[in-house]
Amino acid sequence: MAQSKEMTSGPSLPLILNFTFPLLLGNLLQQTYSLVDAAIVGKFLGINALASVGASTSVVFLILGFCNGCCGGFGIPVAQKFGARDYVTMRRYVSVSLKLAAVMSVAVAIVTSLLCGFILRSMRTPENIFEGAYLYLLITFIGVPCTFFYNLLSSIIRALGDSKTPFWFLLFSTILNIVLDLFCILTLGWGVAGAAIATVFSQGLSALLCYIYMYRKFDILKTEPADRRFRSDLARQLLYIGVPMGLQFSITAIGSIMLQSANNALGTACVAAFTAAMRIKMFVMCPLDSLGMAMATYSGQNYGAGKPDRIWMGIKSATLMMTVYVIAIGALMWGLAEKFALLFISPDETEIIDDTALFLHINTSFFFLLGMLSILRYTIQGAGYTRLAMFSGVSEMVARVLVSLIAVPLWGFWGVCFGDPTAWLFANLFLIPAFIYVYRRLQRIVVKEGRVVANS
Template sequence: MTRGKRETIICQSKNDGDFSYEEKKFICLFQPVELTQGECWKTILAFSFPIIVSYLLQQVYTISDAAIVGQTLTAQEVAGVNDTTSLIFIFLQFAFGVSAGFCVVTSCNVGAHNPAGVRRSLTTQIVLSAALTVILTVLALLLLDPMLAWINVTPDNGEVYRAAYTYCAIIFAGIGAQLFYNFICSFLRSMGDSVTPLAFLLFSTVLNVGLDLLFIIVFRWGVAGAAIATVSAQLISTLGCFAYAFSKYPELRLHQEDWQITRHDVTRHLIQGIPLGLQFSVLAIGIIVVQSIVVQFDMLGGAMVSNAAQNGFGAANKVNNLLMTPLNGLGSAMTSFTAQNLGAGDTKRIKKGTIQSLIIMLIMAACSILIGLLLTINGTYLHIFLSADKVTAETLRFGNSYLYIDLSLYAFLGFIFVARNCVQGIGKPQFVLGAGAAELVARVAVCLLLPAALAGGVVSAEAPQAAVYGLCVADPFAWMSADAVLCIPFFRNIMKEDYRYLYSGSGQGLVNGQ
């Protein structure tokens, strides 16, 4: 009897003398959630909870890593690392989005109980991920200097430039580790297993922090040590996750015929993956534009006269990222939920689950808003991310303005997370890409036009509070623009249960044999 089948029998059996109740519960934790069965809201919560915890853990790691770097490297090295965040975000988010999109095909085959289709999807993703690794690595390294110049980091910046170049070069050289890590985690989630990715993420986080301390403090490798620690932890976790997946799921063990990949296999994966990858990447461009305007609020006459706006917006943005994590995790779960039920042909369950997920989203959004407002009391969140000497009335003004406006319209953000992933799950990636484009255009337009107009022409440290509000509303305008695009397939296809496109060219045969 295989390991996976034995674990399933243990979970289904009420009496198994070989295991205690606690051991049995632990084993069952790692069993995939059957997304096509059971009460929708219970299934969604059970599946999404480990994903939410995973995303929260990633945020905690990011903060911890930043703390280690900030406490051990020079000010110039820290600035160099921080300056590269948006550039790295462009490529890594593309890798994350592509992997999530690819696995829509996997989920459909899981829902259709088509193990051969699942294995074919796995081999296709292995080949595509390898090809994308080569393309992204070469592209990122070739464009590294021009991209650094784009954010005004040039050789004239001395140590800041050297730190930024070194950190980016190592991260980009190891982009394959991140891509394959995202791939195997997304693949397991598409099968209904959201606990295994959480376990390996926890392992990766602890390992990364340990390697940070070893390479930076003990070996004194500086910026290079921080980057090597990140890539090494991801690579080790990726290899471990693949080994565990093949051991736990015998049905994933590949046969020679599974490698007979056709053009159709490649096409249907790319159609699902590339739009979502691009959608994630364009968000980074919007973030760069927002950051460029934030800096102007600290400048006067071409000179930097303050750090209040950068520190205030920076701390508030970290809080915002934490608060939106549950919404993001819930949305990610809905991709697998809708795709599996699409493969099973249960369109009524897709509609019911989507409606119930929106209700869950509103409850989560309300909780996030409450927590966010509590953190603004006496600038609590600022004291978490900034030392006491950096917390001023001006810092509080910029940070609170951003949080108050964003939190008041969180329902629009929550709808993006749920609707975008549901639309992706039913095989409508063109609308996901369209929503990303609308979000980018709206955010950039508001950032470039509204603050300057309200400031009387030029944004500077002397700009009125109205100009600050003008920048802060960029997020809500972007969310509403994306929502407007997503509403089209949301109501036309999911709510009306219209899936005729699956049987035309636009459906692209999400499930083998269709």
């Protein structure tokens, strides 16, 4: 039987660190999907194919970000009920969330698949890479249910304090993705479409393995017929928490789409540099994302247990860990960014390598802002204030739109490089006072008979 784990007692730093580490490994593996796709495509199919894969990165983030945000939100009531030891309601939340996921993921897949061409033309995708970008985007959108269910099931398992199990399934899936990438691209000759097919199939397998394991190994999730009924009141609560989290990612992505559209207009070379740099950046920011995800579960459980003071302890511990990492990765990127660029780009493409390194130098120099953003946003979400956290996404969107409309036309690729750091700054200017507001409310939580009754 798999073991669930409470984080409502004991020193916060080792609890968060131990919970974060498997999350980090899992996130690194998920980013390995993107790294492998881009590296194989760039090395074996060329710069135009690499640009095709990256031309719609921000659109993929918009759609998959919405799905993943909803999944994270669906896990918050599960974590809260687990912390409150209300296991019956917890199981009912799990059952309803799976039904919602089935409907939502299929609807998103259908709508987005029909809009692929319109999306790419709206983003001013260069004609010489349009066909490849269309195929990659279409297959990715068709596979949305695979991604949705993997992230939902992983979120539920993490809500029970188990961050290790999803990692093992993802490890197997990542290895499979690498093998399928090589097979589909080199043996079958499917080009960028083969890279997308390999990724979708691998994530679908991860979702299936998580589902089988979850219900076979977690006795706490074994349901009665009454638990499996669709309950509209629980569905509303899940949507009330999950949809704002999804919209937060989507709103953030709107700014990213504007920024990427401005970058696309700079030409294929800038698109290729942006693609390579983003793949590397997404990989090295995994520890910050993982730390934030750990704080969502940690704060959710302690909110459910009526222990707001432990949430503040967790913030301090997470900030210490984040600061150490930010210093280390900043030094590494300033020394080796060009070497990392060679994973995707041939040595003779010196201009693209220089632009990739420039993007990484600027972005990692501002990683402390990103780290604070992750910690504060996920903590607020874990306490159930997802609509408030959503507005930080609005701040990011506004910043990226301003950069794309003003800085990129004036300074070209330099302006693109400052898009994300500007967005992180704007988000923190909102999140810091927002957290102070939330924490003061949490301190007034009323606890009766071991369960959270209300906050005012």
